[in-house]
Amino acid sequence: MKAITKTKLICTIGPASNDPTVIRKMIENGMNVVRLNFSHGTHESHRATIKLVRSISQEMGVHVGFLQDLCGPKIRLGILPEEGVRLIAGDYIALASTNKKYENALPVEYDNLHKEVNIGERILLADGMLELCVTSIEEEKVICKVITGGVVYTKKGVNMPQTDLHVPAFSEKDRIDLQMALEEKLDFVALSFVRSAKDLEEIKSIIDKSEHKPLLIAKIEKPQAVDNLEEILDVVNGVMVARGDLGVEMPLEEIPHVQKHIIKQARKAGRITITATQMLASMVKSQRPTRGETTDVANAVIDGTDALMLSDETANGDYPDTAVETLARIASAAEGYSRYTPDFDYSLFRDNHAFTLAIGRAACWLAKDVGAKCIVCYSATGLAPYCISRFRPECELLVLTFDEKVCNMTSLIWGAQGVISELMTDLESVIETAKIKSIEAGLAEHGDTIIVTAGMPFGKTGTTSLLHLIQL
Template sequence: MRKAKILITLGPASRTPEVIEQLLAAGANGVRINMSHGTHEEKAADIELARAAAKKLGHSLAVLVDLSGPKIRTSKLKDGLPVKLERGAVFILTTQTIEGDENRVSTNYPDLPRVVQPGTRLLLDDGAIALLVESTTDTDVTCRVIDGGMLGERKGINLPGVSLPIDSLTEKDKVDLKWAVAQNADYIALSFVRSANDCERAKQMINEAGGRAPLVAKIEKAEAIAHLDEIIEAADGIMVARGDLGVETSVELVPVYQKQIIEKSIKAGKMVITATQMLGSMVTNPRPTRAEASDVANAVWDGSDCVMLSNETAAGAHPIAAVATMSRIIESAESGRHKPENPTKWAGVQSGRVSRALCEAAAYAAEEMGIAVTAVFTASGLMARRLSTLRVDQRIIALTHKPEVLCELALIWGVEPLLTKNATSTEEMLSTGQETLLKAGVVEKGDMIVVMAGRLSGLGLSSSVTIFTIAGDLGPTRQ
């Protein structure tokens, strides 16, 4: 069973019950709801369909709501058709509301003429088209096309090196965040994070709205790289948003930043998602390029908790094949790479955390005894996440009585969450836990397992690690 998880984006190509069921069966562990497009009604229907499919299949499923953030975009084009921008031609971005063509197009950012100047470089559609500003008026930015191409509707506009006076949480984001809380989203992703303060404000809003969703900070601006350590500390999870990151910085730095971000996130005990253009060619083709397969494998080897599909499943011609292909690549990458016999990562800098000490003890115990399964009783999911950061070889089975924790853990590396009954005593907890493991086919009678528990109020096994033998009707036997 693979350790790294798959997050898919729902969209026009994947919003029917049949397709969603097939996507989950092919290996999807979570769904991303992209708030840059569509209405709340459409997105609520997507979430309902996804959760219904997961329930039908008996899968745990995470729902991540991705706030659009202050994304500067082009607007509508005449008849909705793409236009060709020729190299050397003049092209105008205007704050006026028009139907765009090959000569000019509207933008959703009213202050664009005031934040650019002659010589400013603009990139459209993730850098596919490059413009150079020649002049501005109160409403228009007149540019020269440096690198031409086909421009569709609502494409991103990036201004590399320009610090924009825009709040990371737009008014739309605030409305969408409250909506996400009402939908019981398992994760909320914040776009264009620039500092820890952005994360803290968003987390405060989630709490004030009565939500519990962990906040995922998307790293996609040069300013985020400059404040990376503080952002990782403030956020609950991190997304390496490689599309905008490559445009806002430079494409050759993206692999370097990816490895740094993943390494720092794991060290800090935060989940990390690698996203954007992972199997991009499968939007139109039934098979990926060899370079894309290598890219997914390297993201897995870097240590990503989760790898994400965007257009491949939202609007692609082969959404199910994309998920199945990604799953096979992950399995191949995880099984085909040699691992050191003595993982030095267990003996890092002292953290002073009891949870870290317990997880290292559990990992060493399983390694020393040749045990294949570690069962973690957890009410919050914290202990399972901590054990996951050690990237152990053993299966991590998280036993929780909280459905919301079950869904959160669906995106965490190596964690297989199972729902168990709430227990009021240590004996009941062990008995129901054993029953759950046997019923799920994780263990058999006579198997030896490592059992660990986080902070469980009133229970004797709270904050502990022990070894048990599964004894069926006789109950677990302590070693």
């Protein structure tokens, strides 16, 4: 099935979409990757979803990737009365760990709260809807003045954007959930609330020692992560601009600039970029997005994001398949208007793969000069197609590989479409297979020009060195 957009679409599966008919429609409408949110559900329910999606995608002849989103160290309020607790601006309220039973104190699921916050720091509740300011610390109670009031309920989020928290980014629950991802051979794993490269050491070590090695995505949703972006990019395969918590932890007016900065720096480092949260939030209840959401999606595409992600829109919304179709239409239109600004300047990139990058740039430049319909890349690891994708080729990009893992990787590589082929060890086989597969995929026709890239010796990692021009 020919790709609908070059920008990849990630969709969260939840109660609204965990249905064979809906999943099929979402794939037809352009879903490339399924997101499994491990803040919700059980291992049993996630395994059932994986099995269902794999069955449907195989039946459709489409490669759909899987992204595990680990919940990370989200701090939440404890148990409150069912009707919630009303906080009034100007009043004072105490916060304390759920382990301490202080009368009239809001319980917080974090034992070291009183040790780590400082007087004058902000505490935000319920995704930033309520704001408190720490005025004093009395024994193990944190006394706060209510700046912005409202009603808070059980398990609502607690954010402390100015506090240097010592909570580990990789929790015991995350460790158990990651093991399930490795067993199920999921393609991508995203870690939440990353602050620095150090937060990624343990999860990266586990993945490096595993036989199955999913690509690691760092979710950028804290100010510290923005400050430490370069060192984070050095140790991951990609980043997610997670605008939900990022918009709580930072002033809202800074988010557009921060998003552009993250995407630009990630592309320079050769890392996958995902833009997420409230892309089409109004479509949870409406069949049409707002004009602002439409512009937001288009701008992310123009900024150069590799992928766009839907959360509540497909997990809990009333119109999950329509949301995917709408996202695809907006992304496709934005790609058309920005078609294309090839980044042929090496100075834009910092990378250790100069040789493969040179082939990628040459392939894109040659395709533009001769009007090629398709670049066909024979790859053992997925490095070569990403090096081609980074230069944003105007033509189609078909990836031939004998490795199912690499084929699924292409579900997050901008513009790439993966196809399983046999292990080939000679140029003639690669060329003949490229001709056949490009036509079968509907990416080229007889009389069209295609470009083939491969490495010699064939099938060996990191040897991409060949460009071949072919007229079908």
